[in-house]
Amino acid sequence: MSLIEIRDLTKVYQMGEVEVHALNGVSLDIDQGEWVAIMGPSGSGKSTMMHIIGCLDIPTSGSYILDGVDVSQMVESQLAAVRNHKIGFVFQAYNLLARTSAIKQVMLPMQYSRDGSRVPRAERRERAEEALEVVGMADRINHRPSELSGGERQRVAIARALVTNPSILMADEPTGNLDSKSGIEVMEVFHRLHEGRGITVVMVTHDEAISADAERVIRLFDGRIERVDRNGLRSEVESQKSKVGIPAQLMSDVGVVTPDKGSERC
């Protein structure tokens, strides 16, 4: 059983008269401990898909099973709990609270933990310090966002995503606002977490160099999975629309599940 099982996911935005089909039937499995990169042109639905996987948004149709639980049937409060302890989300724009020290930013998610995943108050500070240590920010715990460089802000954001020990770390263009040096530092943090702790990483990027680190690269186009590259076996799998002749065996090998109706394109 995969950690993430997505079937026929669609997302339609109603913009007045016009329907925007941001996702057009995406099916995908991601295993525990995998590193998956999502690429594709602007507007191809990468962020939309990330938000649904990250339980920040709900699909228009299709099913999403996370860790054996059907998330697409969950109500708001259950989704909030899943976001809190199963998922760590890193945004391109950091999304740190203004006028708040790094340590407090990182302690924030624990404040919202309930029941089983609850961290005793006395341990929260220590946990936050550990998380900041992991991202190399131990010497900046009292800095506010305005006193941090871009790369440092993003590392604080990663520490915040990390502090509740989620099984999945999701990042939507985490280096998009950074210069290449800071970007490399941030990517080193992801590598440490992935290799050291075996954390599952799902990351959107426009940078081919960064996607080269991934074990699998999902390429989206117009709300569909156009192609999946795996461990240097680039272009081994053809796009879904022209998958004629590709053995089903190979398809499932690379984790792409072919939906029955996935062959016609709208």
Place this chain on the structure above:
Amino acid sequence: MLTQLGDLWESVRVALDGLLANKMRSALTMLGVIIGVAAVIALMSIGAGVQAEITEQISSLGTNILIVIPSSSGRVGNGGGGGAGSITMDDLDALSDPANVPDASLVVPEYSVSGQIIYGDNNFSVSAVGTTAEYQALYELGVASGEFFTAQDGGDKVAVLGSNVAADLFGDFDPVGLKIKFNSATSGQTTSLKIVGVLEEEGGSMFASTDDSIFVPLDTAQTRLANARNTLGALTLNRISVVATSEETVAPVNDQIEGVLRADHDLDLTDDDDFSVINQAEMLDTVTAVTDTLTVFLGAIAGISLLVGGIGIMNIMLVSVTERTREIGLRKAIGAQRSDILFQFLMEAIILSLLGGFIGILVGVGMGQLVNLTGMVTSVVTLSSIALAVGFSVAIGLFFGIYPANQAAKLSPIEALRYE
């Protein structure tokens, strides 16, 4: 339990952080509540002070006194007709008869005439109270100079001056023996009066100020200063004061007076009284009802300012929610429940209104003290006004906090994060 207290303290901290992040805005919001609460407390304590003062004045009248006055609700054309002329000398005689009102110790008539008092170039308006010598005993009046007129003075052109009247006309000079003129406002006649006495200062009373009146024998007032005869030719009175022998006999005396006067006025069983008998307890009730209304009215005015303050809170909360939409989105993204967000914003509203309420109490009490300094009224800060103001400000905080807080809490994390 400890965890819950800790959680509460944490939400207070989060809310305080939010408020301190924008000190000026929080202070201005609080100002609305401060002004509202202060106004409620100041106005209500002034109202309570006025009430206490009036009550004390009525009590100082003496608890045994009953006052009989004409009543306009009486039947016209019988016993001298209703209204002003319904109480006559016959009634006085009947009430003075111990066989009729056995529990009365003193019966004192009054007939007042308003007019101008003139001495040399000075003149001003006074009320000339025609009464008997017992009036002095009734109100325990002290005489500063000369003496109060006696029963032998009946019909003589003599007058006793209240202390203010004497001071205004003669200053420190002792006027006893001098003559003044009284120009009646009702008859237009001018009568010369010899001053036989000056009263000591009594201080204000709410009904008629002794200090600002002059006192003349009853006959003099009824026949010389004015024509007190009604349409049937009977001499009338404005009021008869009856003193009961004790507090316990006030009620029997009240009944006795009513019985005597109804018989005297030939009223049928179905007729309304053409007179009123007022005693102190009834008067207190009436005045308390009036001052209660006054206090409620003042409270309502103050309540409006409190309401305006509450709308200020709501406005700020709405602005704050809009301004912090991205923060709300982030909090929800990392797992905050709708109730967490709701609670945080509600807490901010409650802290604002509680703190504002507390400062408002201090300011309101201070304003009451300032009013005391003017010496006009002594404000009385009541617990109920404090409870009302604080309860109201918390209610306002909750009421006006819930809407924006709920708006904030129901945003989807993605929508909120995308907000610009």
